[in-house]
Amino acid sequence: QVQLVESGGGLVQAGGSLRLSCAASGRTFSSGTMGWFRQALGKEREFVANIWWSSGSANYADSVKGRFTISRDNAKNTVYLQMNSLKPEDTAVYYCARSPFGGGPHSDGYGYWGQGTQVTVSS
Numbered sequence: 001q002v003q004l005v006e007s008g009g010g011l012v013q014a015g016g017s018l019r020l021s022c023a024a025s026g027r028t029f030s031s032g033t034m035g036w037f038r039q040a041l042g043k044e045r046e047f048v049a050n051i052w053w054s055s056g057s058a059n060y061a062d063s064v065k066g067r068f069t070i071s072r073d074n075a076k077n078t079v080y081l082q083m084n085s086l087k088p089e090d091t092a093v094y095y096c097a098r099s100p101f102g103g104g105p106h107s108d109g110y111g112y113w114g115q116g117t118q119v120t121v122s123s
Contacts, residue, residue, distance in 0.1 A: 009117030022096030038092035
């Protein structure tokens, strides 16, 4: 079993930055992917970014490319999402997810989820 705990959300003005963290515990792993998804009020959950645990190769949604950076610290079993130049449309609950086999941009490829952290960007 894997437990994922997100932190770092909050309220920020447009143009500001936040860094989200996702600490993984329980069953250890050295492969697969970690992903960030978000869900705005009244909308479906959408892919933000993911990273391959072993290589560090990352993928991003077009809406965040150039503004967000995903990274991981293998020793700490932690994945980060650095969010810069935030916009009001980035407001959402952000979820961390784990796919032991390598999930892509679809949420059904991930078997473990955190509880989410709220990010609110004011205009």
